Structure formats: structure tokens, C-alpha cells
Amino acid sequence: MSDTATDLRVERKPKLSETVVAAIRRQLQAGEIPPGHKLPTEGQLTETFGVSRTVIREALVKLAADGLVEPRQGAGVFVTEHVSTMFGTLAADMGAKDSVALNVLEVRLAIEIESAGLAAIRRNAAQEAAIQEAFFEFERLLLDSQPTGPADLAFHRAIASATNNPFYVEMLDVLGRRAIPCDVTSPWSTELVQSDDYQRGLQREHLVILNAISAGDPEAAREAMRAHLGASQRRYRERLQARQAYYASSSTVAAGE
Amino acid sequence: MSDTATDLRVERKPKLSETVVAAIRRQLQAGEIPPGHKLPTEGQLTETFGVSRTVIREALVKLAADGLVEPRQGAGVFVTEHVSTMFGTLAADMGAKDSVALNVLEVRLAIEIESAGLAAIRRNAAQEAAIQEAFFEFERLLLDSQPTGPADLAFHRAIASATNNPFYVEMLDVLGRRAIPCDVTSPWSTELVQSDDYQRGLQREHLVILNAISAGDPEAAREAMRAHLGASQRRYRERLQARQAYYASSSTVAAGE
DNA sequence: AATCAGATTGTTGTATGATGACTTTTGAGC
DNA sequence: GCTCAAAAGTCATCATACAACAATCTGATT
Structure with missing residues (x-):
């Protein structure tokens, strides 16, 4: 056979x-x-x-x-x-404001946490394979020292797709494209975020999510995704503060936190 | 006729x-x-x-x-x-348009769950008061046998507002307007859903949410909101099935040639 | 001149028959 | 018994025609 x-x-x-x-x-x-x-x-x-x-x-x-x-x-x-x-109108006017971007990221967090939970319940074999594939693609790119941004995006997108609810994927696209490139494809300071350690950390978090989804455990999947995006949020904030500190110091005063 | x-x-x-x-x-x-x-x-x-x-x-x-x-x-x-x-059978078992509405409702579920959790953490005194006020308004309308829909909507909106993230409110407005009348403002079978028992049930669920937010317990708030909206989703599905059953019964005769 | 009924046209909904592509089964040959 | 080619079954696509419905245009009546 x-x-x-x-x-x-x-x-x-x-x-x-x-x-x-x-x-x-x-x-x-x-x-x-x-x-x-x-x-x-x-x-x-x-x-x-x-x-x-x-x-x-x-x-x-x-x-x-x-x-x-x-x-x-x-x-x-x-x-x-x-x-x-x-969201066209909504997304149109939230150009470069960082605080806005953080708020949108927070909305995206809500979307992705729930989609991870749903994906754990509803994914079929092909969808699970797609998530795994994105994961391994990330791994491959990481070993080749190539930019992992696309694979990271594909990973999150595959999860949204596995909910079998097209609106989740659409939301992700809209929010992601407009406001926040996933974790690493930041328009500024590309080297800072692309350190191997940083991306290794991402992969570890991804693995936890992947395992939870494969195991069909919605609560674990949500928790893993919450941890992952929460960490991303924190990293994002730190980068913002670093940049602000840079701008501030380059003008006159170094403002405290 | x-x-x-x-x-x-x-x-x-x-x-x-x-x-x-x-x-x-x-x-x-x-x-x-x-x-x-x-x-x-x-x-x-x-x-x-x-x-x-x-x-x-x-x-x-x-x-x-x-x-x-x-x-x-x-x-x-x-x-x-x-x-x-x-419960995939529940997830995808109605006509195209209806399934779209259900999908949008599901997205809204994600938004509201997270906003409940955030509200528990971030609400200030005025925002907490606004949530309570909506709750009591619901109560009052219920005693007067008046439609509670607006108060219900206000309750959810107040919670979204308490996240201090304006996008949550905006999302709620957009999604709510488009697809789902909150719990009770259904365009069909208005009497069925507006029974006292039904609305009493809603209010009980609301109370759990309110308590969790007041207590500042994000996990409890999320769980309560998940239970509430999950129940709403179930009720919504049942209504759809009832309607569909009506159509099916009225059309099976035509197929028997 | 304005209005409204009817004809006309454009578009989707349904029916029908035929052919290609792919899968499964069958059966002959070894 | 095994291999493999032929055959049958089934979905995928094509082509054509007609029916049902909507929008538009026409023309007669007021």
C-alpha cells in the first residue's frame, strides 16, 4: 500500500x-x-x-x-x-504615529490569540502542514542568515487561515500590512532586530504555538500566542523608546522613562 | 395576497x-x-x-x-x-450569507474577549462607572419590559472604551454595525429572543463580566466574556437553524416530482 | 411636456449534451 | 500471483440554448 x-x-x-x-x-x-x-x-x-x-x-x-x-x-x-x-478609511489615516501603531498591534493581538485557539480546533491536515512548512522555512532562512520576515508573516497567516474563517486572514492582512510588519521586518534599525538570538527566540515561541495547535489544544495555543505577541509588543515598545531616546538626545535633552 | x-x-x-x-x-x-x-x-x-x-x-x-x-x-x-x-458542524452549516455573519461575529468575539481583559487592567473609575451604568440601565429596561438592545450595546461599548485603546471601540462599532445586532436586536423573530428568561440570562452573564472587570482580574474577565459571547453565538446559530429548517420544510415539497 | 405601459436588451439562472482528465476497477497475459 | 494495459466511472471543462429577471428605451396617452 x-x-x-x-x-x-x-x-x-x-x-x-x-x-x-x-x-x-x-x-x-x-x-x-x-x-x-x-x-x-x-x-x-x-x-x-x-x-x-x-x-x-x-x-x-x-x-x-x-x-x-x-x-x-x-x-x-x-x-x-x-x-x-x-478599514480602508480607518487604516488610511494611521500613517506613522507610533502610539497608533501600538494600539493597532494590540487589536491584532486579540485577533491572533483567538485565531490560534480556533486553529487548534479546526485546522485540517493541509492547513497544519502549511503552518509547519512556514515554521521550517523560517528555520531554513535563519540558518542561511537570510531575512526571515516573510516566513514569519507566512506562519501567522497560515494560522489565521487554519481557522477556516476568511475574515481572520483578512483582518490580519489589513492590520499587518498597514501598521505593523510582523515582528522583524521593521522599517528602521534592521540589524538590531535581526540578530540571531532575537530570531532564535521568535522561533522558540513559534514552536510552542505550533505544538499547541498540532496537539489540538486551544487554550495552550491561545496562551502561547499571547506570550509570543506580548513579547513582540514589549520588544516593539523597547525599540520605540530606544529610537525616541536617540532622537531626544540628538536634539537636546535625554528624557527619562 | x-x-x-x-x-x-x-x-x-x-x-x-x-x-x-x-x-x-x-x-x-x-x-x-x-x-x-x-x-x-x-x-x-x-x-x-x-x-x-x-x-x-x-x-x-x-x-x-x-x-x-x-x-x-x-x-x-x-x-x-x-x-x-x-463543533465544526456548528461552525459551518448554513447559507452563505449567514455563515458570513457568523464569521464576522467570531471576529468580534476575539475583539471583545481581549478588550474585556484589557478593561479589567486599565479601566479608570469613570470607565468602570460607565460600565456599571449600562448594566443598571439594562436592568431598569428589563423591569419595564422595554427593549434592552441599546443598553446591551452600551455595555459592550463601555467595556471596549475602558481599554483606553480607541481602536477597540472603532472595531466594535464597525463590526457590530455591519453584521451582528448585538444579542437581541435580531431582524427576524423578534419576540422569540426577547423573552424575559432570555434577557435575564444575558444579564447574569453581564454581571459576571462586570464583577471580573471591577475586581481587576483580566483572566476572569476574558473567560466571562468568552462564555457570554460563546453563548450568544450558540443562540444565534440555533435561530439560524430554526429559520433554515423552515425553508427546508417549505421546499422539500417542490423537489418531490 | 409629462407620465406610464409595453417592448427591447442585457445579465444571471438553469438545462442539456459532449469531451477531456483523472481514478478506480477489471481482466488478460505472463 | 503479479504486472500492466484496457475499460468503466467520475469529476472538470466546454459550448449552446433557453428561462427569469432587471434596467433601459420607446412610444402612445393624457
Whole structure:
């Protein structure tokens, strides 16, 4: 019995509709079609993507199941108002203010803690494999002394995805992209945060999370994620203070804590 | 009287695929087809339901989008293993739009749990008073047999406000406005949910939260909020199922040709 | 000129048949 | 008994046609 089920790289050929879903979803996320507006007709989409109407319809059904679009017979398919767009205005004006960034990070903490707990309960084999894969990718990059930021992001994203609740992933994307690059991809002081020790510490925390999720223990997963993000929050604060201290000293006064 | 026979605000006639989805979902929930087993082929389903393969495929796509089934080309459509085992059946077992609402509610759950914990730590005297005030307002309205919805909302909002993180309030507003009337302001079946017993239960849960926050115990506050919203989620699901059962019963007749 | 009923057109919903791709089963040959 | 090719079963995709519904345009009536 050659059981190929344990093969980790389950690279089945993507269905056509999935590629169409991905493409349209990307367009929507990029805001190319504002909420409330009409998508191209099924006929136009068939020409655009070069597939049959069957495939287009299947893709639209999936998007509708995710609540991204809403078909109306005789009228067309319309983009629904969505969480990300609600945060569009919210996210737009919180540019560089550090205190704002900390607050947003705190919201993200709430999201991720809960998603870790849900992931522990609901993840399927493929999703668990994706989390593991991100973990090992982090490991590999760490050994190669390459930037681990993307793998770190992928790790958190895989967990959000394992909740089987698309909004968690969307929230993470919106909050993460806008305010805080995950842990290490800080726009300033790149060397400081990328020390091996620092990233080793991250990996240790990641491992605890991964184990809890694999074990299907939601409380442990939440606790591990809380510890991880709490630590990240603390590190983030320290860096902010260090930077502020630098600016302060370079002007005139060194302000105390 | 018009023909459409529904004095409820049913908005629109359900698509054929939706009735098929509901029927299959019910069968899966009843365990008539165990996880891992194969569903009838598309051809058999067309005969069973008396609709075209187009409709059957659309229904299967929706079920697959919810993770209930998994199609394998050349083999058949199989019932997913894990999801139906846990309370996954609860997690993903209603129409597309409803599941979206549930997903948003779940995100809100994450936000509120964490905000309860933070409120327990950070609330100042005025904020604690505001929470209490909302609690007593609920009490007063309950005694007067008036709708308690606004007070309920105010209670949750006061807690979010006590985190001293404005984004928590904003998130709550955004999510609440979009998807979920807090506990009781449901657009349908208004009498059912507004029974005294129901609201008494809510108030009991509120009291536990209030006490934990007043005591400055973040873990207890989170746990109490988790219990409260978890219960709300359950109640919400039950209402959806009741509504769905109504639709299913009214549509099974049409399929019996 | 304004209004409203009806025709027209555009779009999604459903039905049908055919073909390709993939999996499983079958059976012949060794 | 084992191997492997052929066959059957099933999903994936394509193509076409018609039905149901919505928006728009047209034209007659007021």
C-alpha cells in the first residue's frame, strides 16, 4: 500500500476556477472595483480569462460564498461592502504615529490569540502542514542568515487561515500590512532586530504555538500566542523608546522613562 | 395576497442550488453519510433532486467552500473528515450569507474577549462607572419590559472604551454595525429572543463580566466574556437553524416530482 | 411636456449534451 | 500471483440554448 497521503507537498493542480478566484480576489483587494460596483459580466470574464462560463460561474459562486460579491439575477454581480474596505478609511489615516501603531498591534493581538485557539480546533491536515512548512522555512532562512520576515508573516497567516474563517486572514492582512510588519521586518534599525538570538527566540515561541495547535489544544495555543505577541509588543515598545531616546538626545535633552 | 406566501421579510426567492445545499447539509449533519465516505455522483443527485447538473455542481461548490465536502477528480465527492466531528458542524452549516455573519461575529468575539481583559487592567473609575451604568440601565429596561438592545450595546461599548485603546471601540462599532445586532436586536423573530428568561440570562452573564472587570482580574474577565459571547453565538446559530429548517420544510415539497 | 405601459436588451439562472482528465476497477497475459 | 494495459466511472471543462429577471428605451396617452 503506497500511502501517498503523508506526502507533505500536496501540489495538486489548481482548478481553473481557483485561479480565477485568486485573480478576482486580488483585484478586489486592490480596490480596482470599489464596493457596490458591478463586476464585468460573466461573458466578459470568460473572454478576459479565456475560460468557459462554467468556470467563471464556479469562481463567482466561491467568491459569493466568502461574501465578497453578491450576484443579482438580471442585474449583474456586485462587490459587497467588506471589512477591509471599512478599514480602508480607518487604516488610511494611521500613517506613522507610533502610539497608533501600538494600539493597532494590540487589536491584532486579540485577533491572533483567538485565531490560534480556533486553529487548534479546526485546522485540517493541509492547513497544519502549511503552518509547519512556514515554521521550517523560517528555520531554513535563519540558518542561511537570510531575512526571515516573510516566513514569519507566512506562519501567522497560515494560522489565521487554519481557522477556516476568511475574515481572520483578512483582518490580519489589513492590520499587518498597514501598521505593523510582523515582528522583524521593521522599517528602521534592521540589524538590531535581526540578530540571531532575537530570531532564535521568535522561533522558540513559534514552536510552542505550533505544538499547541498540532496537539489540538486551544487554550495552550491561545496562551502561547499571547506570550509570543506580548513579547513582540514589549520588544516593539523597547525599540520605540530606544529610537525616541536617540532622537531626544540628538536634539537636546535625554528624557527619562 | 401575493403569491410568494411568505409574510416574513424573505427578500428573495432562494436559488435552486441553495435548497440543494440545505438538503445535503442536513443529511451530512444527520450523519447519513459518514465522514470520509463518498456522496452520490452528480448524475445521481440530479435525479434525486430533479434539477440539472449545473445546479448540483453549484451546490457542491458551495459545500466545498464551507469545507464540508471535498471533490476529487475522477473519484467522487467525499465528506470531509475532521470538520463534522468537532463543533465544526456548528461552525459551518448554513447559507452563505449567514455563515458570513457568523464569521464576522467570531471576529468580534476575539475583539471583545481581549478588550474585556484589557478593561479589567486599565479601566479608570469613570470607565468602570460607565460600565456599571449600562448594566443598571439594562436592568431598569428589563423591569419595564422595554427593549434592552441599546443598553446591551452600551455595555459592550463601555467595556471596549475602558481599554483606553480607541481602536477597540472603532472595531466594535464597525463590526457590530455591519453584521451582528448585538444579542437581541435580531431582524427576524423578534419576540422569540426577547423573552424575559432570555434577557435575564444575558444579564447574569453581564454581571459576571462586570464583577471580573471591577475586581481587576483580566483572566476572569476574558473567560466571562468568552462564555457570554460563546453563548450568544450558540443562540444565534440555533435561530439560524430554526429559520433554515423552515425553508427546508417549505421546499422539500417542490423537489418531490 | 409629462407620465406610464409595453417592448427591447442585457445579465444571471438553469438545462442539456459532449469531451477531456483523472481514478478506480477489471481482466488478460505472463 | 503479479504486472500492466484496457475499460468503466467520475469529476472538470466546454459550448449552446433557453428561462427569469432587471434596467433601459420607446412610444402612445393624457
